[in-house]
Amino acid sequence: MRGEFELIARHFAPLAADVSGAFGLQDDAAVIQPESGRDLVYTSDTISAGVHYLPDDPAGDVARKLLRVNLSDLAAMGARPEGYLLNAAFQADVEETWIAEFAAGLAADQESYGIHIWGGDTTRTQGATVLSLSAIGSVPHGQCLRRSGARAGNYIFVSGTIGDAAFGLKIALGELADELDGGTQAILVDRYRRPRPRVTLGEGLLARNLATAALDISDGLVADLAHLCAASGLAAEIDAAALPLSTGVQQLIERDSARLSTALTGGDDYELVFAVPSERRDALVELARELDLPLTCIGHLEEGAGEVTVRGPDGTVVKTAQTGWQHF
Template identity: 55%
Template sequence: MPLPAEFDLISRHFRPLAGPGALELRDDAAVLQPPPGRDLVLTADAMVGGVHFLPDDPPDLVARKLLRVNLSDLAAKGAVPLAYLLTVSAPRDTADTWFAGFASGLAEDQATYRVTLLGGDTTSTPGPLSLSLTIIGHVAPGTAVHRFGASAGDEIWVTGTIGDGALGLAVATGRLSDFSGYLLERYRLPRPRVGLAIAGVASAGMDISDGLVQDLGHICRASDLAAEIDADSVPRSAPARAAGEPWLATCLTGGDDYELLLAVPPARSTALRVAAQDAGIAVTRIGRLMNGPAEVTVRRSDGREMALTRRGWSHF
């Protein structure tokens, strides 16, 4: 079915998602009033068909992943989600049912995470399908967590389990079997750790999108520190452990985790545990930061350094 006229498409699929300030998507811009006394936090991510999702991925899950990877960036700042802008560039032969499914996925997660659509743009493209989302959140003034700010002696913590997303992609592409379906679900549907109160607890942090080792390297460079992690302490789900030792390096470097990676002073580790318990989110200490060249060393529990042929995902 040919792509519907732009305004008809917006009216049927996206106007029901619009919230305060969106002007019912009838204008070229939105008008947003931030909560009183709060700093705005803005972040954007793009997803391209064949790169960040597979052609046969259900459209509702594609939409929810797009929203959730952006929510994960807000979670890494300690921010509360507010609203988002969306750009969709789709081939002209994209079925209207795809847009319906995509919009239904957004609606489901809007209700879960209490965000609404402000506006955006729709265009046609010869392909592939390309999606971009800019999300807006808010924090108390001066409390946003950054990549920089860590100190030597800080502990390295992660939320959840690491490696499920990368292994889920391996399942989706036929390189790994997982009859539980857990890994594929984790690849298609990340779990942003919104609600974990890290402001005033973490000295630095970010979410893990390009691989644990590579993203930790970003914190090292931003804070001018070295890092050392214990590969055997990195939390892995039961299906990830069942994949076996040959997949450990993929878990550490594959990306698509969208868990939080945090530098926490030892004196605040109890505060982190309490915040995690309050939010119902598991946290695990996996290493430490120290003075030295801005690089990451991965060791096994017996002290042996683990050789890695790659450090993470590259966007270019």
């Protein structure tokens, strides 16, 4: 294993090559000129081996996940990604090939999302690898999507399909192997390992004034929608039959309807859930077409105090846990 400075020079400095103010990651800090007329958006997430990802997940996918969960938070605010800081505390026995693959994953995503590293820190820890990333985005001054701001009567929309990541995790852990063909299993595992942050959608919602509130689904649809409801002082009615499900998840629920609850409460989807005024619904459909991304109405908001009610096809209430995963 090389020295710390050489590791940075070899694997991480190339990620900063296009940012003059990052000084090749060789100074004490980066100096970046903010664009006039825009506010800056700051978010930060940590993922840890054995907690947020499986220790044998490919290093490139771990890197993508780390960056993308942060980009998903930016998307939820309607922000354009600008740059990021990486804090990597590697476990003592990390091999340089793992670090190289990790950096390659970041490089690929820098291309995909038009973002560059500005700085960070590379260290070792005595325990499991802990990876933190702080992402910086920007929005036009005075504008952003928030969790609060939704109004009674707004429609509730979600992007993409819901529940894929929760079942993908089960498959990655060796479950459900005899219920789905290999291709479908791979799609769901990919959804778990490589979330697609809805950055362009978030920017579009903000620019076209289509949503009164938004957040990204990391803890599970019901739990995160409950956050939106609580912040907006409303309640949500969800129609389970309207949930956008991938073919694989549809098959799993057809075999065992109790699995609907996993789709409703499973985390790691990193889709957006957002509130749309009825008069903006047509414009939203137009945005969905332009982005070639399914945006599905799954219910509506009404007066209330944070409750999320899910109704099944027969109108009865589907019981779900209202809180998502918590670390403590």
